[in-house]
Amino acid sequence: MTSMPKSNGCIGDRPELTIYLAAPRGFCAGVDRAIQIVELALERYGAPVYVRHAIVHNRTVVEDLKAKGAIFVEEIDEIPETDAPIIFSAHGVPKAVPEAASRRRLFVLDATCPLVAKVHVEAARHFANGRELLLVGHAGHPEVVGTMGQLPKGAVHLIESIEDARTFAPCDPNRLAVLTQTTLSVDDTREIIAVLKERFPKLITPRKGDICYATTNRQDAVKRIAPCCDRMIVVGSPTSSNSLRLVEVAQRAGCPQAVLIERAAEIEWNAFKDIRSIGLTAGASAPQVLVEEIIDAFRARFATRIETVTTAEEDVAFKLPRELREAPAL
Known part of the structure; x- marks a missing residue:
């Protein structure tokens, strides 16, 4: 027999909790493309492949790619003489970097977000x-x-x-x-x-805003959720600019407390006592598996109800580099 809600907001021995799940959240098209480039390069050319800087700002993603054979470096001069692919991260690089790679005749795959x-x-x-x-x-x-x-x-x-x-x-x-x-x-x-x-009235501004669609969409979803919840969790890395901005947006939009965490193990459970609702979103470089991990952690402690709040539909996709689109030579 299903337990009925008690007057103290509990079901059985667990308090009730509504999780407002932001949509869209997590990977954007640029991040998805960058990760695909590393994975396809490993598949086509074999390990190792070298990646200049973290391909995206997420520790879980980077560690997963390391386990598959990616080697991460901060500068081109850390890379030995090699025929292996050199991949530039989604954040883009100064002109001097591809110029240095060209002088060394390195094989470059550019994962810069379009x-x-x-x-x-x-x-x-x-x-x-x-x-x-x-x-x-x-x-x-x-x-x-x-x-x-x-x-x-x-x-x-x-x-x-x-x-x-x-x-x-x-x-x-x-x-x-x-x-x-x-x-x-x-x-x-x-x-x-x-x-x-x-x-400066004659200042030329971008014809189309430079802030990417994914950043805007994720911030809009947080603005919708923030006034309705007691706490907001943003899944993302402290080095991720878009994730840090989501925390700020939640606080300004009326959420009493917003926190940035990378994994469920970082949750300070004392901060979630006596609450009835949380908002949950993820920065553009945070994989969905980390969101699911956090939902599972709350389900273990609360009688949870998930309510997805959708503010935009995303269907953007970016082409892979030509070298990875072409059929490999036999």
């Missing part, structure tokens, strides 16, 4: 047209390093905050263009660009 590559193309176009470039982003993030590295040193000025936007002094206020990192907070970026536009 949406990041689009920003690189825009940067080159503005520079060729004699414009001074601003890049809204976070210092030191691989995507920012890669985008700034498309042009000569000093050609791109990094804007990290509204204060930076207020104090930036251009050479010519009439010859400015702005680009953005693809994984930023939509709201923060809008505010920063609004300040720049107010100061």
